[in-house]
Amino acid sequence: MTREEIIGTYDGYIACLNRQDWPQLSRYVDAAVTHNARPLGLDGYRDMLIGDFRAIPDLRFVVARLACDPPLLAAGLAFDCRPVGRLFDVPVNGRRVRFTENVFYAFEAGRIRNVWSVIDTAAIRAQI
Secondary structure, three states: OHHHHHHHHHHHHHHHHHHOHHHHHHHHHEEEEEEEEEEEEEEEEEEHHHHHHHHOOOOEEEEEEEEEOOOOOEEEEEEOOOOOOOEEEEEOOOEEEEEEHHHHHEEEEEEEEEEEEEHHHHHHHHHH
């Protein structure tokens, strides 16, 4: 894939997540996707995302930074939300928190095949 194709696919993926359009997720994510070296597969990856939206009903993925060197894409995601209960073992309980996630994606055959993610949980703890 070219840089432009990867970025276009990623834009579609982020829009798919924000719509919670789970039937379309397979257009962007490989059936054998891994997350932080764990083989989740598409169903496990979808379940993880659904769980994220359950814990954070107002979750919205906002791309703050983006770099692409095919087949890799790196993104800095910014979140401003009100999780219901505990988030990353922090009792947020509906309070507004802002945090970031740094993510690397490896694309294969037109889809996201590997995801490596680090969330700034220290920022969440500092706000609570």
